[in-house]
Amino acid sequence: MADEIVSVNEFQVLARQALPKMYYDFYAGGAEDEHTLKKNVQEFQRIILQPRVLVDVSNIAMSTNILGYTISAPIMIAPTSMHKLAHPEGELATARAAAAYEIVSVNEFQVLARQALPKMYYDFYAGGAEDEHTLKKNVQEFQRIILQPRVLVDVSNIAMSTNILGYTISAPIMIAPTAMHKLAHPEGELATARAAAEFDTIMILSFSASSSVEEVAASCDAVRFFQLYVLKRRDIAVNLVQRAEKSGYKAIVLTADRPRRGRKEADIKNKMNLPQLKNLEGLMSIEVFSVSEILKWALSLYELLQDKGSNTKPYTNEIFDSSFCWRDIAWLKSITNLPILIKGILTREDGKIKVSSDDVFVTPFSIVLLATKAMEVGAAGIIVSNHGGRQLDYTPATISVLEEVVQAVGRKVPVLLDGGVRRGTDVFKALALGAQAVLVGRPVIYGLAAKGEAGVRKVMHMLKDELELTMALAGCPTLKDISRSHELDG
Incomplete structure (x- = not known):
């Protein structure tokens, strides 16, 4: 001391x-x-x-704006002379210290998150399946695309708001479903939801959340969707969907690309163990699962834990329904009036599947094939996704198949994209290839780990500010002005 x-x-x-x-x-x-x-x-x-008392001070916001420049707190460094009399590095050291407090890109939050989190938790969030080829390509393929700006265009006013399923959001940037936010920050999904509300966008709450459907709904007045995995006993899906409806969620996001859990080698090496899923509390009983099912799952988990291994694989593989397929979407539609988004499509054929009504929203994994099927089942929209490179490795980067999916569905339904978005230019590139909006996952977690709710807000506003600048420099005053002609393949 x-x-x-x-x-x-x-x-x-x-x-x-x-x-x-x-x-x-x-x-x-x-x-x-x-x-x-x-x-x-x-x-x-x-x-x-x-002082004033009995005021909610759970979140303190100190950033401010000086001449258009955002600083982390209303504290600046005054001019003082001859710093080298105090230290050999002088003003250079002082300047670096000032810069250390200013985060200027989303990627810097990943560095801070790595410093803040235990290695096991950081690897859980940051890692991908097997060789992590798809994880890396999701980012790299954005960098391959070259922008082609227009000049002498009036860009004095930039309009970025858009509409998703009838809900207006401030920018075409949404929060993707990601698991276990409380591993990143004690306030977990509640902090993320409040940041989404402040940013005026849609948050998709993960099935694997560390806060319940009801807790997140009560935390703020944001528009929320709920991500659903279908378990072997459909009773649980019914329970979760009904709870989401009752809590005011506006859509169900059905994840289609996870019949079994992908092989994440970092989790195996770290012996990663997840806490019980908050939304399943009280549901893992013989009223829902048979005694034999519970014993089978518990035995596999016990044997693994005796060997001090990860519990993530037996947990998911024993309870998730790997038989769920396209024909079962009709069953899901029968238990809810909410629009259904399907997460995990990466093929044209899967994007064209017809159902009797137009309220299914698809999040692609196998883009072109899935796009076709989604249309055939009556999908109201498609989200191009490969689960952030966490499931099947060596699948295409989402941005590389986006245009083909958009063409497959003929712009009859909106197409969203997730995976690899790290810059406002990435958002612009996705919009130019036909996406209506993007979903952001890992950067949100990194912001949460580094600075809590304020970090999530900062991540979202950074992406929005970068998108606004990109639109201005590219000669696009509105989202409708962004087109394929603004991009060149690298």
Whole structure:
């Protein structure tokens, strides 16, 4: 504890010990009797604070804007002379310290998250399946696309709001379903939901959330969708869908690309163990599962834990229904009046599947084939997704198949995309290839891990600000002005 500095004044004592008297007096001294120097401090001490009580201060926002530049807190560094008298690196060290407090890109949040999280949790969020080829390609394929701007266009006003399933959002950027936010931050999905509400966008709550459907609904007034995995006993799906409806969720996102869990080698090496899913509390009983089913799952889990292994694979493989297929969508539609989004399509054929009504929303995994099937079952929209590279490795990057899916569905239904979005230019590129909006997953988790709700807000606003700048520089005052002609293949 002797080495812990707990106030700014203590640094003055240390500086006095470290510096030659001549240099210390140069920095610390004032004019003549030093009356004004002393009064500068004393007058602050004269002011008495008058607090307010019983105010919700669970989230403190300190960032502000100076001449159009956002800073993390209303504290700046004043001009002072001759820093090298205090330290050999002088002003260079001071400038680096100032920059350290300013996060200027979404990728920097990943660095902070890696520092903040236990390795097991960071790898759980950041890792992909097997060789992580698809995980890397999701990002790299965006970088292959070259933008072709238009000039001498009036871009004094940039309009970015759009409409998804009848709900207007501030920008074509939504929050993708990601698991276990409380592993990243104690407030978990509640903080993420509040950030989504502030940003005025749609959050898709994960089936594997660490906060319940009801808790997230009560946390704020945002528009929310609920992601659904179908379990072997359909009773649980019915229960979850009914709870989502009752809690005001506006759509169901059916994840289609996970009949079994992908092989994430980092989780195996780290012996990653997940807590019980919050939305399944009280449902894992003989009223829902047979005794033999519970014993089979429990035995496989027990044997693995005895070997101190990961519990993620037996947990998911034993309870998820790997027989669920396209014909079962009719069953899902029969238990809800909510629109259904299907997550995990990556093929043209899967995007064209007809159902009796037009309220199914598909999130693609096998893009072109799935796009065809989705149309045939009456999908109201498609989300091009490969589960963030966490399921089947060596599948296409989502951005590389987006245009083919859009062409397959003939723009009859909206197409969304997730996977690899790290810049506002990435959002622009997806829109130019026909997407109506993008979903952001890992960057949200990184922001949450680094700075809680404020970090999620920062991530979303960074992407929006970068998109606005890209639209202006590309000569696109509205989203409708963004077209395929603004892109060149690299």
